[in-house]
Amino acid sequence: MRSPQNVAHWSEPMRSVPAKVLAFSREHSLFTPGDTVIVAVSGGPDSVALLDILISLSDLRLNLVVAHLNHSLRGAESDEDERFVADLAASRSLPFVNEKIDVRAASAREHFSLEDAGRRARYEFFDRVMERYGARSVALAHHADDQAETLLLRLLRGAGVTGLSAMSPCRDGRFVRPLLTLSRSEIEGYLHARGLRFRIDSSNADTAFLRNRIRHELIPHLARFNPEISRRLSVTADLLAADAEVLETLASEALRRTVRERTDDSVILGVAELLHEPRGVRYRLYRGAVSLIKGSLLGLSYKHVLQIDDLVRSRKPNLGIRVPGGVAVVRSYGLLTIGRGVEEAEWEGDIIIEGPGCYALPDGGEMVVDVGSPPEDLATLPPDRACFDLDCAPFPWVVRGFRPGDRIRPLGMTGTRKVKNIFIDEKVPMERRRLVPLVFSNGDLVWVCGYRTGYSARVTEKTVRTVLAEVRTSAGTALK
Template sequence: MKALSPVDAALKKVRAFIAENGMFRPGDRVVVAVSGGADSVALLDILTALKELRLELVVAHLNHELRGAESDEDERFAGQCAQAYALPFVSRGEQVKAMAERERLSLEDAGRRARYAFFDDVAAAWGARTVALAHHADDQAETLLMRLVRGAGGPGLSAMRPVRAGGNYVRPLLVLDRQEIEAYLDERGLAFRQDRTNTDVAFLRNRIRHELVPYLDRLNPGAASRLARTAELLADDEALLGRLVEEASARHVNVTEQGGAICAVDALRREPRGLRRRLYRKAIALAKGDLARIGFDHVDAIDRLVLSENPSGRLHLPEETLVTRSYDEITFVRRTTDIPPLQDLRIGGPGCWPLSGGGELVVEIATDPPPWGELPATESWFDLEQAPFPWLVRGWRPGDRMTPLGMAGEKKVKDIFIDAKVPRELRQSVPLVFSGDSLLWICGCRRGEPARITAGSRAMVVARIRGRRLK
């Protein structure tokens, strides 16, 4: 059988790869990222050659403004490529170096963020469902190695997926290696731009490309293709594990009204460590929005916090992400500020009294109280003859004590908070109701013995807390 030409072989492999991964639907509008380099030129030519897909292509180029006139020439070349295929062309300049300095990022990371933001904007403006990127199998191998030396786990070592989660970014050339792409370009007679920064070994990816991969290839010829295959196998495993994590997340991770996450400590402890670690990452992503700058040490610290015999603790993660253990719960939130202490409030009589920080205390004249065991924690009844107005409502102070209902002796309020598992950060915001020097009620926790309702009580009031978190 006659061997296929480099062009026919590449088209056959890419056509099958696109179908296998469901990258496009016939007639899709697709943004094609074209830098002007060999890979993106090949991608654009291949997508135009696959006529059966009937794709509406839009060529997009981001000028990183790192190489002066050379960067401008890359932009002009990309525009000429679009013109050659009679396709729309969109470009934008971005001062990536200034962005890296401003946001304290590496040039590589800043460039990547700038590109994705630009492609998202172009896709939105043109109503495109998909953005096609020109990463190939050698890029995949380099990405795996780069993440491996940085200490990535399974998700990172899966490297780049053919279709990114959400389906808006696709990589049709992952099935081809650099040699196949160069042979394709040579047979088609297509010109492309050479970016001199691709040889600068100051960048980690370039050191891996020009130093580590050739060394590995000497140890085992074809190492890059085997590494790319390893990434593919790991990606399949990650997809399976991802389903297990989603099932466990439905059981253990609850989203809070503030956009964070909360988990039960005992339930987490019963899961295998590998699943626990993935659940922590899931919870961090819910609170923070992504997993940028979250490393092994952060996840390991969370696991130690969950397994600790100490019932409380706090971890500060990057980008103002806070993880707090409070007894049998662990919460993940971002940009959390400590809840301010409750401001003093004097209650002159029945009425609706707003509390600082939200919520209100409602006091009403009442008769015939229900049995104490049937009262909600947010409600209490008092004998007015034993607890005359005015009352004082304030937050907890060290040294506060009360005589709990049904007891003869006093107990520290701090100990009552501990028994009731009130998180430390909430304690100073829990309303304490005083009549004179007598502590009548720790709202939501314990009622006091002073001013309890008895058979001889003649004047009574009921107090209720509304719209305020107490635990």
């Protein structure tokens, strides 16, 4: 624990720092007067300064709740941090809520790094505290130097404009960072001027963590080239964040232009429309579509975005890939489908049709078969209905899915055609082909449902008995 000296010439930070934070908060609409705000306090210098500054902003009339998560990483030292924060909250007559978690055990159990496991545990804790107190936001103590470190960290790991824009003043409308406008030195000056005590986390000096190596080794090295490197990097992150906002707006507008169909499980985009968009907009558009389906972009890398773009730009009409999170991306002619369960489906087993009746199909639809008089004009039958000479197409029928090598002699044509080529001509999506019912009688293919009827079972002037068949989809819509 440290208790800095109260030096008279540091009285200026006592006035300027809160004013700077207030202006920044108003600029980014971080608070509304009367808000209940959870203040994340570890006991370190930054969070102690954050709590003190928020208390001083009396015009905002904030209802503050002090929250502390004990990570159990430093034994007795972690417990002392917890007691320190509890005493700090009590000295300010503020509500205090705390939890204790074994982050090391969580890291091993979930196969996350210690840093990632700790971050996940903190945000889950914040969610619980927000719900308990009905809070509007959680205030975090990240400052401009943290911003610089985060930019360098993401640069080393690889990131685009959004990643390099680092931390935003307000994330998800719930997590606010009022101190992003302050440097570490400004915070230290404020702490000294106010005579505030705080705790020092010994793990912050452990260079086994990449962030600590950036803080203690890389930034001091870069400061030899520019003493204001942290401030410059923070400004760069802010500029990139502004650019990211513009790009996100463009990508959202492009997504609306390119969407052909949207369901809970999939987004269908027009390939031609996608190709009219600039490359950078397309990349963001793909990410936005994936996020709509899986709810996050966790695991989606630049490599996956390039793979999706390759599908869009390919001359091959039917291609598909899978990306992290159980999301399939399928290019089928002029459409790109991003969703769950859009991969190529399979028809399991054969359906035997013994006679008139209603028979369930694998995709949730049904086939209705009835013996009766033919319609007056066979040419007017819609694609989902067909009429056959029952003597030429006797029961039992076998209904199954497409298999390589299937052929039919289509009505009105000489010779046979591969069913595969019919699908290609009709631009049937790859993921639908194996669910198109094929009707066989006496081993002869008499109907590719929705696309072609067979010559051998045609109705002629000599026909005595006719049979009508209709395919109804699960939604009650036509096949094509």
